[in-house]
Amino acid sequence: MTAAVLALGFGHHLAAYLVLGAVVVAATLESVFGFCVGCAIFAGLIRIGWIPDAVCAECSDIWSRAPANG
Numbered sequence: 001m002t003a004a005v006l007a008l009g010f011g012h013h014l015a016a017y018l019v020l021g022a023v024v025v026a027a028t029l030e031s032v033f034g035f036c037v038g039c040a041i042f043a044g045l046i047r048i049g050w051i052p053d054a055v056c057a058e059c060s061d062i063w064s065r066a067p068a069n070g
Contacts, residue, residue, distance in 0.1 A: 001023065007016035026037045045051045 001020075004016040004019040004023070007013075007019060029035045029037060042051070042056070046053060046056065
């Protein structure tokens with residue numbers, strides 16, 4: 001949201017709308033489907049080796065987690 005406000009402040013309306021759109025899409029995926037975009041990106045970065053496995057061994061395979069009851 002800060003990036004969108006800064007983009008608007010500097011007159012970059014398209015960039016602000018793109019950032020806001022990305023935030024809305026990510027929030028919708030999380031709230032409707034329980035899919036966290038940030039977790040998926042983090043797991044991908046671990047998988048390709050940009051982040052060492054020791055940082056978060058559990059996060060490197062998010063699909064093996066048991067679903068939460070509820």
